[in-house]
Structures are given as C-alpha cells and as structure tokens.
Amino acid sequence: MAMESVIRTAIVTGGASGMGRATSLRFARDGHAVGVLDIDGKGAAEVADEINAAGGKAIALTADLGERGQIEAAVALTREALGPVTIVVNNAAVESFAPVAEVTDADWDQLMAVNLKGAFVLIQTVLDDMVAAGWGRVINVSAFGAQIGAPNMALYTASKGGVIAMTRSMAVELGRQGITVNSVSPGFIDTPMARRAIDGDLFPVPYEQIIASYPIPRLGKPEEIAAACAFFASEDAGYVTGQLLGVNGGTAF
Template structure:
C-alpha cells in the first residue's frame, strides 16, 4: 500500500473532482477538498470523514491568489504537508471567436491556467521539503484535437499540457512528478449543463457514437487515472498526457 499523504483537489465538490477526492481517500490519503462551492466541498469532506477518513473542506476562488494561499495554509495546518496536488478546477466556455471579449478570456484563463500554476506554486515548498511530490493536471481532449466554438477553453487546456511538460523537466530532479490526465466527454454537471443548453453542434449521442467506446465517460474513470499518477506505481512516469476519452483523441 502507498504511504498516506495529504492531497489537495481543486474543484473537489462535484464531478471529476468529487470522484477523485473519494478515490484518493479510499487509498488512505487525507484530502483537502477545495472549491468555490464550500457547501458542496463540505458534503464531500463529510462523506470521507463518515467512513473514517481525513478531509477538510475549504472554500476559495481558484482565480484569486490570496484565497488560494490561505486555503493551502489551512489544509497544511489541519492535515499536514501537501504533497499531492490535483489541479481539476475549471470553467467551460462555448463561444465563437468573433464574439469573445477580453474580460471572458481573462477570467477563464485566471481559473483554468493561472489557478493551476498558483496552487502548484503554493504547495511546492511542502514537496521540496519532502523530496517527493505529485502534480496531476486536468487537461482536455479538445486541446489535443480542437473543438468548434471552444478556442478559449481549449487554449487554456493546451497551456495546461505545455506547463505539465515543462514542470516535469524542472521538478523531476527534485523528486516531483508532473503529469496530465486529458478527459474526453465525461458525464459531469459541467457537461450536462452544456448538453441541456444545446451548446454542441449536434446531439451528444451522435458525438459519442463515433468513439471506439461509444458512450460518455464516468467521473470515476478520471479519478482512477489521477489515483494512478499519485501512486508509487507511477514513480518513473512524468511529463505524460494520459487520454481518458474512449479513444476519441487517437
């Protein structure tokens, strides 16, 4: 069994973040459940503690450095040094490029890309002190193959992939691995909002029907990939982008 660590999961209140919190808790790790939705984060933390695990819910806007610094300090004080970071929190955006405005661009980039950098930077002293760390960044298969009306979102996730590779080179000699999980079409509240809002060019059933595995993915599929990268089994793996997408991005 892997040594118990403290894991910080951003966007941990729902969807892939929630599934990852629960999966890492089952592996014995203490979980910092960070989300702008504090009530949702508390519900996830309560699920973990009710079964004997350790968890702390913290509310923070991932785009605000001061809030993130305070949240990481709170988790460190309550649970211990943070040596596993899952950068999952993100905003979606569906908009034709000619209709995008600068404020929307800046806000989404602040959450999806800058937020991941800030969280990683805030936890880094703990990893450096331990000589061990895991950073797992959530990308998106649209960043690998492109997607209509999603230039902003996919640009942010393409930045996540590039940052993952560069940090892997920089931090590998210090005992820290950095990898990315690239989800496909996963059945999450975010995806359901897009489906219900008719934001895809064709019904989602037509989209997934073209995949080698013709269905929506499950948040647990993403949690399993994150848990693998966080484990001792992945000790010699870094700088990788693991597609969990039913073969959609082959």
Template sequence: MRTRVALVTGGASGMGKATSLRLAREGRAVAVLDVDGGGAQAVAGEIVAQGGQAVAVAADISDRAGVRAALDSVRAQLGPVTILINNAAVENFSPLGELDDVTWDRVMEVNLKGFYIVTQEVLPDMEAAGWGRIVNLSAIGAQTGAPDMALYTASKGAIIAMTRSLALELGRKGITVNSVSPGFIDTPMSRRAIDGDLFPVPYEQILQSYPIPRLGQPEEIAAACCFFVAEDAGYITAQLLGVNGGAAV
C-alpha cells in the same frame, strides 16, 4: 510512513469529487478545495463518514491570497501537501467573433493562472519532502480542437505544455508532473452543455463517433489520477493520458 496529504481543486463535484473520494479510499488525507464551500464540505463529510481523513476549504484558485489562506488551514489540520490534483476549471462555448475580453480573462484566470498559483503555492511542501505528485486535468479538445471552444481549449492546451515543462524542471526534486485528458465525461459541466444544446451537433452523434460510444464516468478519471499519484509511479512523468473512449491519441 506518514499519510500523504492530497489537495483536489474543484473537488465539490464531478471529476474532482470522484477523485477526492477515491484518494481517501486509497488511504490519503484529502483537502477538498472549491469555490463552492458548501459542496466541498459535503464531499469532505462523506469521506469522514466513511472513515477517511478530509477537510474542506473554500477559495477561488485565481485569488492567491485566498489560496494561501486555504493552504494554511489544510497544513494546520492535515499537514504538508504532497499530492496535487489541478482539476478546477470553468467552461466557455463561444464562437471567436463573439468572445469578449472579460470572458477571455476570466477563463484564463481560472483555468491557467489558477493552475499556476495553486501549483506554486503547494510546491514548497513537495520540495521539502523530496517527493511530490502533480496531476493536471486537460481536455480532449486541447488535442483535437472543438468548435466554439477556442478559448477553453487554448487554456487546456497550455496545461499540457506546462505539464511537460514542469516535469523537466521538477523531476530531480522527486516530483512527477503528469496530465489526464478527459473525453466526454458525465459531469455537471457536460450536462449544462447538453441541456443548453451548446454542441454543433447532437451530443449522441458525437458519442457514436467514439470507438467506445458512451459518456465517460467521473470515476474513470479518478482512476487515472490515482494511477499517477501512486507510490510506485515515481518513474512516470511528463505524460498525457487520454481517458476518452479512444476518441483521441
């Protein structure tokens, strides 16, 4: 069987990096896509150094022309993409009264429109193969709510809704669509929030409210993503898997 090609958006750091590395260890060819081209190149280089197949591509996922150019490069070097990890996102911590239209538009352009663009551009490869795996990264706040994060959680809640609708639309084509909802994961994004004291209470207090009272690790999200993209996961679709220490169900 030909090696499956996986595209990981936001693959230069955090959960995207961990997922890229694990996919490669499990035998997939990996395209690491990130707006940070140097970071993407570093992750791809790490994969190649470990004996895997990988390429790095730089693109802003909200820019369709950039995404198309990146995918053309991936297809030329690795082949059609049949595994997609929609991970790239930007965060926002703002009370509703302090939000402005520019911020709203930018978060939605990346977190929601970018997800739509990348999925739509990759879909023909999966349809041609009669096989595909799409995993969309949501967030625990989309399930529970989060103070000062109405914009971010709205974008991530939309991902959950679109996951379920796309699963219904694409199942007959051999394509599964699932969502992973991370809890409080130790990523550069989370560390920026911790260092900036952006939570309404100390982050240690948040963790102590969890049944498993610690930060999650990016590798634990990678494990969930790789579960959904396995060859024998073809009867699992439209699901939301929370990796959150029991903080939400």
C-alpha cells in the same frame, strides 16, 4: 506480501463536483488525507463530510482559484489541519462556449485566471512542501478538446493547451526534486459540466451522435478519471512524468 501504502495529503480542486468529487473520494479510499477545494464551499463540505463519515480524513476549502490570496489561505489551512501537501490535482475549471469573434477580453482574463493561472499558483504555493519531502505528485486535468479542437471552444481549449504545455515544462524542471507532473486529458465525461452543455444544446450535432462515433461509444464516468489520477499519485508511478493520459474512449490519441 504487504502492499506499500503511504499516507499523503492531497488537495483536489473542483472537489465539490464531477471528476473532482470522484477523485477526492478515490484518494480518501486510497488512504490519503484530502483538502477538498472549491468555490462552492457547501458542495466541498458535503464531499469532506462524506469522506469523514466513511472513516477517512478530509477538510473542505472554500476558495476562488482566480484569487492568489484565497489559494494561499487554503493551502495554509490544509497544512495546519492535515500536514504538508505533497499531492495536487488541478481539476477545477470553468467552461466557455462562444464563437471566436464574440470572446471579450474580460472573458479571456476570467477564464485564464481560473483554468491556467489558478493551477500554476496552487503548484507554486505547495512547492516548498514537495521539495522538503523530496516527493511530490502534480496532476493537471486538461481536455481532449485541446488535442483535437472544438468549435466555439477556442478560449477554453487555449487554457487546456496551456495546462498540457505547463505540465511538460514543470516535469522537466522538477523531476530531480522527486516531483512528477502529469496530465489527465478527459474525453466526454458524465458530469454536471457535460450535462450543462448537453442540456444547453451547445454542440453542433446531438450528443448521442457524437458519442456513437467513439471507439467506446458512451460517456466516460468521473470514477474513470479518478482512477487515472490515483495512478499518477501512486508510488507505482514514480518513474512516470511529463505524460498526457487520454481517458476518452479512444476519441483522441
């Protein structure tokens, strides 16, 4: 029996590194064309090159998600090169470790502009394509810290809690147009972001101790997040919307 396989065009933000890189590579393997978007244009180009060299189809998009104009330009470029965009993974984010008392207005505004508003604006920008197709998949990457809380991470987790709430409301609003909106909530995943926190000694206890307390006592792999994104992006997930899938070794439920 032949498997159903429809080629779509996806944009993956933060595609140059960690989970975004793994998701871009996974989507390409699944047959999708991929716009690899990142503020790190060189890193995005490396991932796009890797996909194209393996016989897939990808372009690199250099954009700062804090800037609406750059998001709109990246989407326009993707449409021109790869066709209408019907899958979006809002994965890029910046981290912040600071006690509540030390977070400045500027810190708040800059982080929210990327982690929350950037995701919102990208969805707004591709919406016409999804509505026209009567089919769309939005996958927003949140964080387990937004579910369980984390010291010195109130700003970051506020942005990720916003991502979870936005996911639910958009799912309710857009379902009738054939668009599903879901969130993947990663636990502690072995990426450059996690390594920066480990190397910077930013946790209250050694990270080995944190991991040892998990039901599955290890760091997660970027590919395990990519697999969850691939499911939400698939035809099989057509009746799944508004969901929050924790990929976290059992850390948060």
